[in-house]
Amino acid sequence: MRAPGMPESRPRRRPDLLVGPAVLRGAAELHPVKDPVNGRRFELRAKEFFVLDHLDGERTLAEVGDAYAGRFGARLGEAQWRQLLGLLYGRGLLAGAEGAAQAGSPGASGPRPKGALSGRSTVLSGHVRMVSDAGALIEHLHRRTAFARTPFFLGTVLLLVCAMMIHLAAEFGTLVDDMNQLAHQPVLLMAAGVGLWVSMALHELAHGLVGRAFGGTVTEIGLRWRLPVTYMYCLVQDVPFFARRRHQMATAAAGPAMNLALLLPLWPLWAWAPAGAPHSALGGALLVGLVFALANLAPLPPLDGYKLLGYGLGVERLAAGSRGYLAAAVAGRFGRGPGTGGYPPRARAVYRAYGLAAGALTTGAAALLLLWATRTLAERYGTAGGWAPVLLLLAAVVLWRLGLAARARRLQHTPPDGDEGTRDSAHPPRTAPAVTARPPRGTAGDDHHPAREPREQVMTPVEQAAEAVVIDDVRKSYGDLKAVDGVSLTVRRGEFFGILGPNGAGKTTLIEMVEGLRRADGGSVSVLGSSPWPRNTELLRRLGVQTQASAFFTRLSALEHLRTVATLYGLGPEAADRALREVGLGEQGGTRVDDLSGGQRQRLAIATALVHEPELIMLDEPTAALDPEARRSLWSLLRGLKSQGRTIVHTTHHLDEAEALCDRVAIMSHGRVIALDTPANLVRSLKAPTRVLVPADRITVERALAIDGVDRAEVDNGEVVMETRVAGQVIVAVNEIAGPDAVQTRTATLEDAYLALTGSEH
């Protein structure tokens, strides 16, 4: 390893991070990590996690690099180290970085951010919160139920449940008879129904209590309906971050276990009750309760058994993963895709086995239903009556799938607020997506119901595509004007990339195509591996855009403005506080946006672009209209962003700025890239002479021209300016004539290269 300039340093990962066991999602193995202070979640791939996990404050970066090479058979290059450490530091995952990320934020010592179900409620489906402070209720119950967490109590209940199940299995025929009799007693049937509903409510509380016992937080308890079904729900946060799989499994299994335990009092009553109505009512209730609890353990979504199996195997979205795997296998077999080569062996085994088992289970259950319906029901109610439940079930499944598909489409295509989608009609005012982007819809906790999965931020993998932006032969015309005429370039991850050019060169048009604001007429644009057009809302969340005409909530204070932006991204106030401090406006949080100076406003615009910690930052003339001091001070901010390994695309007219900050620059003219290289190489390629300047009262032009090596000499602004390609030799000669204190030299700058290049274009 050649760690970036600090191989002997010993960074340490934050000891308070919540780190869950690795999970398989699709073909990828991910390690969930959560910042317990601001509630942000990340998913690290194996290689990034290996590095984070090895940064223990004891080992040097050189040692971690050696361990990495031993484990993965490849060494991390300097750029990769820089990028990875920048990301880990920037995300606040390393000790010392938490100060930058959280200190002083309201979330630093307050409660964790609360999860909640989201979405509109209608008569047909919806939810309502039933407990005003679910966390406090669970805390209270947690204290009151301490007796139930002893091995003695749990062991006794487990033994009794086993004994009950064996007995009930042996007496299954009697239970079915009881159920048949119960079916003819409406009042008792209704009482059994109410009992079952109460059992479902306690089932949810059990999830919450067990989750709490292992460090989770309950954020919401309520009632959900998907007519005709109504049920309680309980959102438990942080289950994926429990350190042990068995704690996760226990949380998932707690509900059915509670249902079985609740049957225990009925069991002896039923066993000893004399034949008659009470006996059959108890038997029927036992059978219904038993079927409900055991059916819940079936490993099919969204049942508890499915969660249980997923936690046990360490696989997330087992059903979707299996479907994806099998579809890839079939497509690969017919030559329509890359097949399943990218899946690790464990993933293949798990998905294959689950796919087959779930298929067999579903088919078996469907066959049984069909048999029952067509035999038993058809005998009683005729052929139509027999098929009715089957058709109803099929219709319900089809409607459910259609509903899911429609929701997925809605989520994918809903344009951000304020995006009218008519970007090509005129030169549009550029508005920062930070203000217009739609926040992610509410993310439920790690509940045991089909709520939305929480969104985690996937950290940039060490060995993912090295390019953040790939532009290939992109063209855009406005009528006959070719604004962008066949541009190809790539921006590498972690690079500070400048786009320069005179007015009308096509920079803005190009950048807007990268941001997904305009559609290219031809060629292709790929940003962070995705196409930005049609407008890609997922991608927008990974971009941060600062524009010259940044939209501000001008009547708010700087902090209020940023917090509003953070809310639009679905982030808490701590994200705004962090971004404000990051741009050095910590002290100006209370100042109205209107009252900020030009430089402070630009900083706020940059903070607006940074608030959601984007992977790619687009800066459009960030120092336009600033005085030299404010410009320099903004440079140090930009250098700081660069040192964090962020990828930045920067358009500017200030060539000194591009030279000072950019790793590479593309110079555009008339819609084309006429030069692309590092500033130093561009200057070098110019082969420009060095200028030696001496006050005109110390030397004459004639005397200067007589010096060996001087190619040109002229008077400019009271100075004799000599051009030479042998600067050392000329300076020695000039020193002798004019004295050493009189000489100044100017080497060529990017500006010279730029003027030479763009000048020759005209």
Ligand SMILES: Nc1ncnc2c1ncn2[C@@H]1O[C@H](COP(=O)(O)OP(=O)(O)OP(=O)(O)O)[C@@H](O)[C@H]1O
């Ligand atoms: N919506 C539009 N309709 C017609 N012409 C346009 C439109 N947008 C840009 N142009 C023209 O396309 C050319 C490139 O414009 P663009 O704004 O991309 O250049 P630029 O390099 O960003 O310029 P500047 O540095 O002045 O912002 C210009 O001639 C401009 O007038």
